Amino acid sequence: MATPVTKAVFPVAGLGTRFLPATKASPKEMLPLVDKPLIQYVIEEAISSGIEEVIIVTGRGKRAIEDHFDISYELEDLLRQKGKRKLLAEVQKISNMMNICYVRQKEPNGLGHAILCTKNLVKNEPFAVLLGDDIIDSDVPALKQMLDIYNTYSASIIAVQEVDRSQVSNYGIIEATPIGDRVYKISDMVEKPGMEEAPSNLAIIGRYILTPGIIDLLEKTNPGSGKEIQLTDALKKLVKVSPVYGYKFKGTRYDAGDKLGFLKATVEFALKNKEFGKKFREYLKTLKL
Numbered sequence: 001m002a003t004p005v006t007k008a009v010f011p012v013a014g015l016g017t018r019f020l021p022a023t024k025a026s027p028k029e030m031l032p033l034v035d036k037p038l039i040q041y042v043i044e045e046a047i048s049s050g051i052e053e054v055i056i057v058t059g060r061g062k063r064a065i066e067d068h069f070d071i072s073y074e075l076e077d078l079l080r081q082k083g084k085r086k087l088l089a090e091v092q093k094i095s096n097m098m099n100i101c102y103v104r105q106k107e108p109n110g111l112g113h114a115i116l117c118t119k120n121l122v123k124n125e126p127f128a129v130l131l132g133d134d135i136i137d138s139d140v141p142a143l144k145q146m147l148d149i150y151n152t153y154s155a156s157i158i159a160v161q162e163v164d165r166s167q168v169s170n171y172g173i174i175e176a177t178p179i180g181d182r183v184y185k186i187s188d189m190v191e192k193p194g195m196e197e198a199p200s201n202l203a204i205i206g207r208y209i210l211t212p213g214i215i216d217l218l219e220k221t222n223p224g225s226g227k228e229i230q231l232t233d234a235l236k237k238l239v240k241v242s243p244v245y246g247y248k249f250k251g252t253r254y255d256a257g258d259k260l261g262f263l264k265a266t267v268e269f270a271l272k273n274k275e276f277g278k279k280f281r282e283y284l285k286t287l288k289l
């Protein structure tokens, strides 16, 4: 039986340059998608997939994330006094969600380096990695779908999606053979290739289930694309020694770290909102597009 995956790592130390100037002084993970910050969506996805321990890799200027998941005594007291019970419950739910460990990534040396910073916390266990830029709207949480595949194969699983050829240079791209429904056996991968060198149009999306061997490989990985230590480069080595599978998840993924992707997610999530979705739809209809 596959070793259960109970831990999830959330790297949030990135600088958010794609979203400047909004992210000059505030973390991009705190950008609100309708009424919740991006990071809350991904943490909720992990919890509803059965994850029990959250490890956030944080960095300079990211304190707002820690505060968001902490108890806010003054705010709770004020809401209690004003009889705003629904809001109080909402705010308390966030701090009660689960215990969170924070690790500090002292310098933004890349996704691979961020994961390496969690070495003493993930120990010798498989773990999940979720990137806050990738918001996935699906009936079954994307990570849950991947854990089901992990339980079948007992191996590392990477979320993938077909992208337009013109977009391959924004992603890690896999070389793979389809072996089952939505499942691919990966033989190689490359981080942010040019259109000509890309082995396929199957892009890595920010959800991974990794077997513990990845940590040793990350330690031996030199800076790659963007002069950063890339997770893709360590995974490329992992593929040579153990099976790694790509899984084409069911759901819609938004690149919320990109201005246009964020706007698309905002509109779609607002339309689905129970409280004002209908009114928002009516408003959109009045726009002369």
Ligand code: G1P
Binding pocket: 111, 131, 133, 134, 170, 171, 172, 173, 191, 192, 203, 204, 205, 206, 230, 231, 232
């Ligand atoms: C990271 C990974 C890349 C992956 C992408 C998915 O890149 O390095 O392989 O395709 O996330 O969002 P980033 O977008 O952080 O540059």
